[in-house]
Amino acid sequence: MPSSAFRNAPDEAPTRTAEVFRAAAELMFEKGYGATSIGDIAQAVGMTKAGLYHHISGKQDMLFQILNHAIDEAERMVTTPVRLIDDPEQRLRQLMRLQIQGSLERGLAFTALFSEINHLPPAQQMEIRSRVREQLDLIRGTLLELADQGRIRELDADIATMMILNVFTGIARWKYTDIASDREHLIQEAIAYTMAAILKPKK
Amino acid sequence: MPSSAFRNAPDEAPTRTAEVFRAAAELMFEKGYGATSIGDIAQAVGMTKAGLYHHISGKQDMLFQILNHAIDEAERMVTTPVRLIDDPEQRLRQLMRLQIQGSLERGLAFTALFSEINHLPPAQQMEIRSRVREQLDLIRGTLLELADQGRIRELDADIATMMILNVFTGIARWKYTDIASDREHLIQEAIAYTMAAILKPKK
DNA sequence: TTTAGCCTAACGATCGTTCGGTAGCCTGTC
DNA sequence: GACAGGCTACCGAACGATCGTTAGGCTAAA
Structure with missing residues (x-):
């Protein structure tokens, strides 16, 4: 192997x-x-x-490798390219787009399989969790950056981060429903929904 | 029994x-x-x-009864009282409050256990699914009502419905994390987040 | 005497895993 | 060109453990 x-x-x-x-x-x-x-x-x-x-x-080790691979892919296809974007709003928009695209089109099921993490031994659980935390911090950091620039309404950044992550896990679960049939529409709606939720109203 | x-x-x-x-x-x-x-x-x-x-x-029948009971409870504690509220915005706010409270404090784990529905035989799957759809329609109907009154931004009501449901399933999963330690704060943030996401900006 | 409530013991099925074997392919040697 | 040896990729059969479930019996209360 x-x-x-x-x-x-x-x-x-x-x-x-x-x-x-x-x-x-x-x-x-x-x-x-x-x-x-x-x-x-x-x-x-x-x-x-x-x-x-x-x-x-072994079966457990399989889950461990699958989760690690999914995180690898997410880092390669989402986190890394997105970090290069300067404007925090555009960064968040692109992060959502890439993440949703990835979970619909390709494997990238780490958001979905993450809930199975408790089937791993504690040491490996911690390893996965710390890797995921890095991706969470990218979202949270971007939110804080937007807050510094006074561009978002008053909100709890931790909760908002979980809300955004929640969108990913949710959409992954709708993968085979008709709500995911028009991918581009779903992506745009999800992004617009989230932006309306966090950004300060324009007018 | x-x-x-x-x-x-x-x-x-x-x-x-x-x-x-x-x-x-x-x-x-x-x-x-x-x-x-x-x-x-x-x-x-x-x-x-x-x-x-x-x-x-039997084990399968247990899951079936648990899911049914959870839906019973949700209907009794959330759906039924909330239907009496005339104003759709207040109705949605109260629905979210009761649903989140219920899933944090009491059993009401139907949002969380719903994902296990595929362990049931197809006939019982359909029965549960149709009961859940009734609750989904309450959310969707309220959104449509708000749309009729011109109070929400342009959005896909089906997707928005799933987003709201998604909040419930997500929060249920954080039940034992420290993000759920201050329940009232979590509830208020979740409602504010959702309202900002769907309502037309005030100013 | 009956019944509710729980037990011990065991059933067959299925699980993850291991063992020993084998067919086919590559490689080097004569 | 033939052939021995080893390696890769798989198989059949079986292992012990655990699973959901059942049969039959005991005990205390009604």
């Missing part, structure tokens, strides 16, 4: 191991960690349970 | 059966349906697994 199970060389056919982890992530997202059996995952990729264990080292 | 497992005569010591269901609801809320074993529930009320079956008819 490679050190990072998801990685394969760029522009190359996905490794079998990567397929396994991808299928596992999808199943766990749909049915939850507890309700997803090793047999389910094996069947999804056309293997036996025993065969799976050539690619994985 | 009585027809409604939670019911006992008013102002009376809770039935043993009611205790069982209450403990089960709490455990399932914390750990999820799949991760909560019959043994866990039995231990929580000081019984053996076999003893539990004097009070319940």
